[in-house]
Each structure stands twice: as structure tokens, then as C-alpha cells.
Amino acid sequence: MSERSAAIQHHRNHLRLGWRVVVILLLITSVLAFLGVSAVRQDAAILLNPESIRELVTMVGALLVVVVALVGVYSVMVDFVFWEGWMQGLPDPRDLFPALDPNASGHRHYLVYLDGIHQSEEDHPPRVSEFLQHLEQAIDRDSLLVKGIEAYTITPVGLKSTPFGHWFWQRLFSLQEHHPNGWVRFLCSFCVQANNVIKVGISSDRRYGPVMNYELALKIARRLAAIGFHPSRASRVVLVGYSGGGEMAIGTAAMLQKLCHVPVQVITVCGVFSGNGDLETLEHVSMVVGAKDPVAALGRIAYPGRLPLLPLSNWNRWLTYGRLHRYEIASMSHNGNSGPFSRHYRDQVVAAICSELALTQAG
Template identity: 30%
Template sequence: MVDTLLNVLWFLGIFFVGILIWAALSPFETMGWWAGWFGDTIYEEPVPSDGLLRRVHHDTTSYVLFLSGVGRTSSETLSHRERVFLEHLAHVAAKTVIIDDVFPYSVNNLSLTAQPIFARFWRRALQWKQHGPRFAGNLINLRNIFQILISIDKRYGPMYNQGVAEVLFHGLLRYNYRPECEMPVFLVASSGAAQIAVGAAPYLKELVNAPVYVVSVGGVFGSDPGLLDIDHIYHLYGSKDAAVRWSNLDAGRWPISASSTWNRAKRQGRVSEVCLGAMCHSGRGSYLDFRAKTATGQPYVEKTARTVSAVIDEAIALRTALDLSTVGGEIAEAQS
């Protein structure tokens, strides 16, 4: 009995030491990209338009870049719930180009299953995640969580976030985005990808020279400096989302931290928080659940998609009103 217990403790010790070493080595991918070791190639996994997503309209008014949660291994591995959500969003936001083939957990859009050294390992991990044992498959989640921690780190975050911004900009250009048109861009991000969206948005704004908004769907993010540079962040959350509640424990979110970027952004009117009801973070009863319904019979995924669409419409309307008031002020000044 004692020997068995010692063996278990030894195994756990080795496991946690391995995790710590893995975490310590995680920034080297970003540092290698920054140093130019991997070249400046942004990899593409183009997915043909299905008539709804990745479709450029003649009367397009905005672009949406969807940043998935931590379970993703490439730009093509969206979950079924995520695909259903994006299809709903495409129906209700008919004048918006929705781009879902970017991988926010890589500074050059290279999928885990295409990496030169560990591709075979990540393909096996993806099989574990899909067919079991699921615990082993969660290595994908852990790896992507480390990338989120890099995004918020003050030392490596600026490098990582700039790389992701270039990946996002490249994704926009592939679908006929023209920076000279100053068309608004919305980063719709779920779970930990919201932190990456907040971190990358200021750099993306410099590249597109247009308004950039973050729409967090149950997003987890810290008091990032990017909050003061983006045009607005809309934080959609559910009352049963434990992950969102845990993120509120960040000291930068506390009301007493008056000088934190989160509280400064709120005072500047850059933050809107919207409760979607009794939704949880993932799985059944989550924001993207197409079986669970509200009291009025509306599927959760439909409510989430319609709320995101309403946010896009509101942001565009406010921006248009601001532009018109600016033009009106210039005309009045010219006439005076």
C-alpha cells in the first residue's frame, strides 16, 4: 500500500515538474518568431466559403474575425456548437463578412498538427480529445492556455500580440478587406481567446486604420493595456459562468484598483457588460448550446448570435452618428 502511494506521488511529482518545464519553455516559440528564426511567413489553411461564412458581400458593412476557445488545434477545427453559432450569426448579420479560419494560438497561424517537430504528437492528442481518453486530449487546452498567459505577460505579451495582429490582418486581406475604406472590424472571441483579442486589437487597429471592437462571449481576460486602445469592448456573460466569475478575481478588476486599465476603460466608456441570462461557460447550457432554451423558447445559441449581431449594429450606428456629428461640426465651423 505504501509503495503504491509512493509510486503515485512520484508520478504526480514528475507530471507537475513536466508541466512547469513546459510552461517555462512556452515563450520560446514567440521569441523565436520575434527574432526571425521562423521567417515571416503567415501560414494559410484556406477554407472554401459555404455560402454563409467567409463570403464577401457587395454591400458589406463590417468584418468579423472569430477567435475560438482553447480546444482548437488549427484554423479548421471548430466544434459543432461553434459552427452552428457562426451560421446563426451569418443569418442575422447579413452584411457582415465572417472569418473563422484564423488560429489565434500561433504567431504565424501555423496549426499544431502542422508543426515541424511535434505535429505527430498533436495529431494524437486531437484523436484523444475526440475519441478518448479525454483527459489526455486536454493537453491541447493546456498548451493554448499557456499561449494566453504569454499574451497577458508584460515581457512577452507585446511580441505575441503583435504577431497575432498580423495573422488577423492577413486573414482580413484574404477576404478583400481594404484598409482605405476604414470598415470596422469586430473580434468575436470566446473563453480565453478574449484575452488574445484584447491584446492584439491595438496592433490590429494600427494595421487596418479603422475602428476595432472586441466582443467577448463568456470571455476570460485580464486588466490588459489594450483595453485603453480599442474602440470598445462588449463583454457578454452568463450568470452561471464560473470562469467569468473567476476572472473577476483579478486585482485589476477590483473597484479599489482605480488606476487599473480595466477601471480606467470603464470610466472612459469603453466597456459594456451584457448578461445573457442563466448560461454557463461550456457544454450543456452554455452560450452556444442549440438544445437549451430561454423561457420564451429561444435556443441559447440563437440568443447569443442575435445579441452579437445587435452589438455590431449598435457599434456601427454609434460610429456613423459620431462621424455625422463631426462632419456637422466641421461644416458649422466653416460657415462661422
């Protein structure tokens, strides 16, 4: 019995020791948790300090400025690298359209869609794709809608496949889609938008714009030639540009007209454009605008050449011909659920485009 009592007493002592260890661990954990919460509160208080917020905003702003500068240098340099022939992609315009095959069939009217600055590859976002499907069904059988042209690269491919830069853009798109940090995804998306915005700015510039616009005109002409376009059979090319794509369309139209040897007209949808392009040879430019579109309205202010105060600007001199047709859609904004691609407004936008096509029917 004495051995059994000793065993029981040993077991009780062991249990008491275990509870003491648990209590001590709980006390240590509570102290560490309290210290951790205090530290977090202290750090949060520091971050909420006006000076800290100002410093953080300054650092983020400086980073964005550096990123935009680098993207801008890339956007300008790749145009001139392509122009100088280092990428072996600048074709001879005389070879664009070979002799016409008498047995070949083709369309008379070609609509070329140029997307806004959100475009990052040849494929369009779902909402834009649905809009283009509706437009494709609404145009007549003698017209062909050309989709998938990346307006912010000069090579026949999108950013992910551009020579000398595909490794950078592929990495950027991968981070944009898969990185767990929201700030990193935002910064990568911002870089893509910055590249496209800078391309719009280059297109509107009188010094460097003609180089990039000519390269984009060649890109469009090569796509048209690949799908059966021929100057002896086609009647016209219509450039439909959304948002910043409106600037790309207006900047490219005159050069594309010379390359394709057919009239080229422009239809902008919520267009943001300068009007600095060579417009004298264009017969028709039309605008589909939203009554509540602040972006397009800001674009007009950002480009003084479109203001009536400068009557000798390219845009205002062209307006003297009286060929501008304006289609205003009530309550429509620039994008989102109230934009031109939303279910509520896309049918009205398609109807406006078709009305313009019928009004300016060529040949």
C-alpha cells in the same frame, strides 16, 4: 471374444484416464484462479491504502507538472523563435495591404471569431460551428464573419502544422484520438489545453504579452488581407472572443487597429481576460456573460487588475470612458448544455452580439 473383451477393457481404461486428466486440470485451474483472485485482492488492498493513493497522486501530479513545464517552455520559445525571424514568417506590416483595385469588392465590417482554449486546430467543434452558422445568418450583408483562425499559434496554421513542432503535436493528437488507454488520451488532451492556457497567460503578461499579441495581430491582418479587406474600404474590425479567446482579443485589438488602420472593437462571450492590454485607443468593448458562469467569475478574481481596488489599472482606467456594454443572459453557464453554444442559449448570444453591432455601427 477374448480379443473383443480386451479391446473394450482398453477403451474403458482410456476413458477413465481422460476423465482423470480433465479432473486434474480443473483442480489446477481452480487453484490458480483462487491464487490469482487472492493476488488481485491483495494488490487492490495495497492500492486502496491511503499511503499508496497519496503516492500515486503525487506521481501523477509530478508527471503533469513536468508536462506543463515542457509545454510552457515550448509555448514561450516558439514565440521568440518566430519573432527573431528563424521561421521566416514575420512579414513587413507595410506590405499587408497593397494598392486598392478599383474593381474589387469587399465588406465594410469584418467579424473575427477567436475560440476558447479547447481549440486544437483551425476547424471548430460541431457545436461551435452551428453557433457560427447562426451568427453568420444574423449579421447584415455588409458584414463578413471570419472563422477558422487558430488563436493559440502565431503561424498561419494550427498546432499540427507548426514548424519545429508539428511532429510532436501530430503524434500527440494521434494518441489523443486513438490510444486505447484512457489515461493516455486524457494526458494528451491536457497537454493541448495546457499549451492554450499558457498562451492566454502570456498574452496577459506585460513583459512578454506584447510580442505574442503583435504576432497574433499580424496573423489576423494577413487573413483579412487574403479575403479582400482593405483599410480604404472597410469601416471596422470586430474581434469576438469566447472564454480565453476574450484575452487574446483584448490583448491583440490595439495592435490590430494600428495594422489595419480602422477602428477595432471587442466582444467577449463568457470571456476570461485580464484587461492588461492597451485599451486606451479602443472605442468599444462589450461583454456577453452568463449569470451562472463560474469560469468567467473566477477569471475576474484571478486577474486583480479588473477589481475596483486598483483604479489605476489599464482596465479600470478604460472603464472611466464609460464605453463598456454588458449583456447578461440568465441561467447561462460557461460551456456544455447550459453554455453559450447550446441550443437553449445560442440564439440569445447571437441576439446580444447583433445588438452590440447595431449599437456601435461605424460609418
